[in-house]
Amino acid sequence: MGRRAPSSTSSPELRRKRTAAPAPEPPTPRRFRSMADVMRRSRPVGAPPPVARAREEAAYDALLCDTCGSGDRDDELLICDRCDRGRHTFCLRPIAAKVPIGPWFCPDCAPPAKPVKGFPMKQTKIVDFFRIQKDDQDGVPAKCRLSQDVRRRRKRSLVMHKKRRRILPFVPTEDRARRLKQMASLATALTSSKTEFSNELTYMPNMAPRSSNQARLEDGGMQVLPKEDKETIELCRTMQQRGECPPLLVVFDSHEGFTVQADADIKDMTFIAEYVGDVDYLENRANDDCDCIMTLLLTADPSQRLVICPDKRGNISRFISGINNHTPDGKKKQNVKCVRYDIDAESHVLLVACRDIACGEKLYYDYNGYEHAYPTHHFL
Numbered sequence: 001m002g003r004r005a006p007s008s009t010s011s012p013e014l015r016r017k018r019t020a021a022p023a024p025e026p027p028t029p030r031r032f033r034s035m036a037d038v039m040r041r042s043r044p045v046g047a048p049p050p051v052a053r054a055r056e057e058a059a060y061d062a063l064l065c066d067t068c069g070s071g072d073r074d075d076e077l078l079i080c081d082r083c084d085r086g087r088h089t090f091c092l093r094p095i096a097a098k099v100p101i102g103p104w105f106c107p108d109c110a111p112p113a114k115p116v117k118g119f120p121m122k123q124t125k126i127v128d129f130f131r132i133q134k135d136d137q138d139g140v141p142a143k144c145r146l147s148q149d150v151r152r153r154r155k156r157s158l159v160m161h162k163k164r165r166r167i168l169p170f171v172p173t174e175d176r177a178r179r180l181k182q183m184a185s186l187a188t189a190l191t192s193s194k195t196e197f198s199n200e201l202t203y204m205p206n207m208a209p210r211s212s213n214q215a216r217l218e219d220g221g222m223q224v225l226p227k228e229d230k231e232t233i234e235l236c237r238t239m240q241q242r243g244e245c246p247p248l249l250v251v252f253d254s255h256e257g258f259t260v261q262a263d264a265d266i267k268d269m270t271f272i273a274e275y276v277g278d279v280d281y282l283e284n285r286a287n288d289d290c291d292c293i294m295t296l297l298l299t300a301d302p303s304q305r306l307v308i309c310p311d312k313r314g315n316i317s318r319f320i321s322g323i324n325n326h327t328p329d330g331k332k333k334q335n336v337k338c339v340r341y342d343i344d345a346e347s348h349v350l351l352v353a354c355r356d357i358a359c360g361e362k363l364y365y366d367y368n369g370y371e372h373a374y375p376t377h378h379f380l
């Protein structure tokens with residue numbers, strides 16, 4: 001059992017357990033909180049901050065986080081099962097979703113993760129993997145024909161800028177070899193996560209049916225994606241079907257797991273990806289250990305709440321890191337926002353750049369918790 005710092009009632013037992021801890025397994029990279037945890041902590045817009053919980057136990061009072069040096073927020077301070085030093089769940093990279101099930105080892109003690117097997121850099125394999133539509137003539141994906149479209153659109157959007165900030169289509173890298181490299185990096189990440197590529201929400205038997213995704217059921221209402229923005233999202237989908245992916249690279253390192261970085265400069269308000277995966281009822285997943293569950297619909301009736309689970313099917317969005325939105329430091333890193341929209345009466349989660357992102361920068365989005373469900377900057 002991974003240990004939390006404060007519980008003095010459980011710590012003696014846990015201490016005993018530590019000595020009997022089995023040999024360390026390679027850690028599973030975890031990014032986000034469990035949905036149950038998110039729901040428990042979230043509060044409506046404008047609600048007063050929760051009253052700070054008093055420190056109840058003294059057992060681990062002296063424990064400090066090895067990363068930030070603070071002993072605060074001890075309910076989120078994990079203790080390494082080997083060296084006994086502490087780390088906040090939110091100071092880990094990736095952030096730990098919750099107290100891990102089974103023993104937990106800090107980054108210094110954890111065995112190196114298994115090497116990642118790279119996806120072959122072969123165009124035919126990549127075309128098949130992403131089910132890219134082939135040109136009629138030569139059987140290779142269409143070149144950047146849509147780039148013209150993108151430029152035209154961008155000009156027009158500048159005119160509209162004063163009225164309302166519109167979502168911009170991503171600009172694919174012109175160099176096809178570079179695009180192949182970007183796609184191979186995503187294929188590598190998906191393959192080693194045993195995730196099938198899918199660029200849209202999926203509805204599987206025995207999970208929530210498509211008819212359950214009704215944006216009008218959102219408690220408090222959901223903003224409708226404006227027509228122009230909807231066209232932009234459709235343009236991006238079409239581009240991707242032709243192998244014109246957003247200029248992003250999925251990179252792996254043994255401490256952080258898979259992360260996503262910009263492979264070109266990306267402008268503020270650029271569409272990055274839709275958060276996709278299997279749609280399921282939150283109550284089916286409340287205790288799920290999946291590290292990348294995302295809120296889709298927050299209904300007044302808890303049994304009708306929906307989440308997106310990209311553990312079996314998904315796209316690049318599941319590899320983008322979520323920040324801890326409760327600290328100023330986390331907020332500073334954020335360069336992508338996660339917004340839910342009513343599109344054709346269904347809820348969708350879009351990831352959009354919230355500032356200019358430089359080539360090489362890592363992408364971080366604000367976790368789509370309840371407190372950020374209703375951004376108002378889009379409203380007139």
Ligand SMILES: [Zn+2]
Nearest residue numbers: 065068088091
């Ligand atoms: Zn810390």
Ligand SMILES: [Zn+2]
Nearest residue numbers: 080083106109
């Ligand atoms: Zn350790």
